[in-house]
Amino acid sequence: MCTVPQLFHEYPVWSPATVSGRRYRTPKQRFPWSKKGPELIVGQEGVSLVVSEGQAITVRYSDCAGAIVDRAGILRIISGDGHSVWLRAADWHGGEQAYNTVLSAVPGDRQVRIQAH
Numbered sequence: 723m724c725t726v727p728q729l730f731h732e733y734p735v736w737s738p739a740t741v742s743g744r745r746y747r748t749p750k751q752r753f754p755w756s757k758k759g760p761e762l763i764v765g766q767e768g769v770s771l772v773v774s775e776g777q778a779i780t781v782r783y784s785d786c787a788g789a790i791v792d793r794a795g796i797l798r799i800i801s802g803d804g805h806s807v808w809l810r811a812a813d814w815h816g817g818e819q820a821y822n823t824v825l826s827a828v829p830g831d832r833q834v835r836i837q838a839h
Contacts, residue, residue, distance in 0.1 A: 737780035737805055740770035746814040762809070764820045768827075769799060771807045779805050789828040791835045797821060799828060 743765020751759050763770040768782035781801040790798045800806040809824060811817035825833070 733804060736777050737770070740772060740778045740780055741765040741768045741782065743767075744816075744820070746816055746820050748813060749815060751815075762807075762814050762820055764823050766827075769807050769809070769820075769824050779807055781805055781807050783827045786828055786832060788832045788834060789825065791825070791833065793836055797825060799824060 741763055743763050746762040746764065748759050750756070761772040763772065767784070768780055768786075770778050770780040772778040781799045785801045785803070787800045787802045789800070792798075795810070797809040798806055799809070809817075809821055811821040814820055
């Protein structure tokens with residue numbers, strides 16, 4: 723059996739809470755009665771990706787270590803505890819608004835844009 727040195731700490735896979743705010747659904751959920759899928763919540767305090775009941779990843783703007791925008795326009799917002807949410811506008815109904823809201827909430831000195839060649 724392997725013993726783990728005390729200097730290592732177990733980090734949670736899921737965040738303990740979600741933010742409140744506007745909820746976005748995937749294009750596969752065309753109607754309110756469609757099968758429930760992942761949900762993106764964008765609020766004044768941060769952003770949460772809810773995968774299923776009780777399983778969510780939340781990044782609060784106050785704990786945002788940085789945001790990366792890659793060449794394809796995908797936004798990755800990273801928290802100080804290592805959690806991160808990936809946001810591509812096309813993956814959500816109203817995704818452009820969600821994307822712009824999140825990006826504008828992250829201070830400019832914490833944003834990195836990867837430029838095309």
